Amino acid sequence: MRSHDLVIVGAGSGNAVVDERFAHLDVAVIDEGPFGGTCLNRGCIPSKMLVHVADLADGIRDAGRFGVRARLDGVDWPAVRERVFGRLDREAAEGEQGRRDDPNIHVLKGHARFTGERTLLVTTGAGTGAGAGTVTLRGEQVVLATGSRPAVPPPVQESGLPYETSDTVMRLERPPHHLAVLGGGYIAAELAHVFHAAGSRITLIEQEDTLLSAQDESIATAYTTIAADRYDVRTGTALTRVEGEPGRLRLVLDDGTTVEADTLLVAVGRTPNSDRIDAARAGIDLHDDGRVVVDAFQRTTAPGVFALGDVCTPFPLKHVANREARVVAHNLLHPGDPVRTSHEAVPAGVFTRPQIAQAGRTEQQCRQEGLDYAVSVRRFRDTAYGWALEDGTGFCKVLADRRTGLLLGAHLMGPQAATLIQPLVVAMSCGITAGDLARTPLWIHPAPTEALSTALLDLDLDPGADPGGRPERPS
Numbered sequence: 001m002r003s004h005d006l007v008i009v010g011a012g013s014g015n016a017v018v019d020e021r022f023a024h025l026d027v028a029v030i031d032e033g034p035f036g037g038t039c040l041n042r043g044c045i046p047s048k049m050l051v052h053v054a055d056l057a058d059g060i061r062d063a064g065r066f067g068v069r070a071r072l073d074g075v076d077w078p079a080v081r082e083r084v085f086g087r088l089d090r091e092a093a094e095g096e097q098g099r100r101d102d103p104n105i106h107v108l109k110g111h112a113r114f115t116g117e118r119t120l121l122v123t124t125g126a127g128t129g130a131g132a133g134t135v136t137l138r139g140e141q142v143v144l145a146t147g148s149r150p151a152v153p154p155p156v157q158e159s160g161l162p163y164e165t166s167d168t169v170m171r172l173e174r175p176p177h178h179l180a181v182l183g184g185g186y187i188a189a190e191l192a193h194v195f196h197a198a199g200s201r202i203t204l205i206e207q208e209d210t211l212l213s214a215q216d217e218s219i220a221t222a223y224t225t226i227a228a229d230r231y232d233v234r235t236g237t238a239l240t241r242v243e244g245e246p247g248r249l250r251l252v253l254d255d256g257t258t259v260e261a262d263t264l265l266v267a268v269g270r271t272p273n274s275d276r277i278d279a280a281r282a283g284i285d286l287h288d289d290g291r292v293v294v295d296a297f298q299r300t301t302a303p304g305v306f307a308l309g310d311v312c313t314p315f316p317l318k319h320v321a322n323r324e325a326r327v328v329a330h331n332l333l334h335p336g337d338p339v340r341t342s343h344e345a346v347p348a349g350v351f352t353r354p355q356i357a358q359a360g361r362t363e364q365q366c367r368q369e370g371l372d373y374a375v376s377v378r379r380f381r382d383t384a385y386g387w388a389l390e391d392g393t394g395f396c397k398v399l400a401d402r403r404t405g406l407l408l409g410a411h412l413m414g415p416q417a418a419t420l421i422q423p424l425v426v427a428m429s430c431g432i433t434a435g436d437l438a439r440t441p442l443w444i445h446p447a448p449t450e451a452l453s454t455a456l457l458d459l460d461l462d463p464g465a466d467p468g469g470r471p472e473r474p475s
């Protein structure tokens with residue numbers, strides 16, 4: 001059995017744990033797939049590279065509205081795909097090679113399972129053409145960063161018919177003629193935008209009454225209306241079964257309707273990869289939903305074993321996984337002075353059309369928690385830059401504690417929403433009140449951020465929470 005100071009399972013965000021501070025340690029990094037994990041190979045990055053193409057194509061289609069004469073001849077999908085994955089596949093290979101070149105790091109390609117406390121059996125070679133073998137290794141400390149995978153509901157699995165997930169659909173040789181998407185969340189919203197712009201017909205099937213139902217109700221309702229203008233949207237209905245043959249699928253829904261499509265994309269959420277590692281043998285407890293139990297220091301229930309990212313987090317987002325990786329790195333190196341992960345005011349963007357961003361609580365959560373909150377909505381069309389954009393749908397919604405003036409939530413829809421929201425995230429994370437944020441810094445005119453500053457000023461807060469004035473910095 002090989003022994004290492006540190007064993008990392010999963011070279012997505014797990015690979016970010018080790019930097020030059022670990023040069024004195026003997027480290028093993030294990031992954032069964034390409035380095036970079038979901039984000040680089042089949043998640044955030046390729047999807048956003050494709051979303052940018054969709055934004056460009058839609059911008060050209062829209063140009064006439066602004067008096068710009070332009071015509072879109074089409075999206076050359078094979079060229080786009082080659083550019084995106086040519087670059088990303090190279091990045092993944094170079095990332096792995098970089099690790100192999102580190103003198104203190106031992107890279108193992110294969111599937112890892114626990115056989116006991118901090119002890120793992122790695123099956124190597126599987127799927128690589130090389131003969132399968134096994135390696136047993138033990139870590140003084142272990143980091144579990146095995147991520148998650150697309151969930152596939154029984155009617156799809158039981159049909160035996162082909163389907164795509166986010167792992168595969170972005171690498172299709174050509175855009176589908178008619179793409180049916182099961183699920184109406186993040187992946188559905190982003191990839192519907194991508195394939196619609198590339199020429200596909202889109203049908204979205206969502207069991208809840210709105211698309212993006214986990215978002216603030218104002219965003220979910222507005223996005224559902226916008227999407228219904230562009231796609232065939234079926235909400236409040238579930239899939240009963242899939243019939244037909246490859247390339248001619250017939251989806252039977254529980255409202256009695258059917259959808260015929262050549263391609264089915266399943267995007268109904270993700271399953272943590274905790275069920276394929278024999279966690280119990282290592283003394284690692286799991287939540288009912290499969291996530292690994294961790295404390296605020298990212299420690300699992302097994303001494304010496306940390307976890308990070310989608311396998312454990314309540315917020316399966318890359319920036320959250322990166323933060324958790326930094327916490328794990330610190331706590332591995334400074335066991336006597338550990339730091340905690342904060343999941344306060346986690347922001348997220350949905351890179352669809354229009355872009356959407358959120359941080360903190362939704363209005364429905366504020367109501368459910370019985371909070372005394374103030375809410376304010378400012379439309380982009382009521383700001384100068386909104387006129388330039390001819391924007392008819394975008395808005396900024398802020399929620400604040402009426403007594404303290406602290407922000408409880410922020411929700412944006414419109415161009416660059418994921419960038420625009422950042423000052424609100426800073427205020428929420430740093431305890432800056434809505435009044436201070438609106439009045440202390442200068443907000444550039446006529447930038448779209450004026451929608452944020454005016455939404456903040458419109459909040460109906462208690463006088464003690466928002467004394468007004470404060471035009472100058474305190475001396």
Ligand SMILES: Cc1cc2nc3c(=O)[nH]c(=O)nc-3n(C[C@H](O)[C@H](O)[C@H](O)COP(=O)(O)OP(=O)(O)OC[C@H]3O[C@@H](n4cnc5c(N)ncnc54)[C@H](O)[C@@H]3O)c2cc1C
Nearest residue numbers: 010012013032033037038043044112147309310316317318
């Ligand atoms: C289509 C899509 C778009 C997304 N877009 C965004 C976005 O725009 N912004 C954002 O913040 N988040 C986005 N996400 C979410 C983000 O990708 C994930 O939250 C993040 O990548 C999780 O990182 P991780 O390190 O936990 O897991 P991963 O990156 O999945 O890494 C886990 C690694 O562990 C390996 N592994 C698993 N089990 C084993 C085993 N038993 N043995 C050996 N190796 C194993 C896997 O091969 C993988 O490489 C997106 C996700 C998807 C699917």
Ligand SMILES: NC(=O)c1ccc[n+]([C@@H]2O[C@H](COP(=O)([O-])OP(=O)(O)OC[C@H]3O[C@@H](n4cnc5c(N)ncnc54)[C@H](O)[C@@H]3O)[C@@H](O)[C@H]2O)c1
Nearest residue numbers: 153183184185186187188205206207267268269316349350
């Ligand atoms: N921009 C980003 O940050 C980004 C982009 C893509 C993915 N992600 C991450 O990946 C995760 C997974 O994305 P996702 O879109 O698969 O999940 P999701 O949780 O965002 O949405 C899944 C949707 O599917 C619906 N659903 C579930 N079962 C269904 C069924 N049987 N029939 C019809 N609808 C059903 C749910 O009600 C939900 O609306 C996200 O939660 C997010 O954390 C993030």
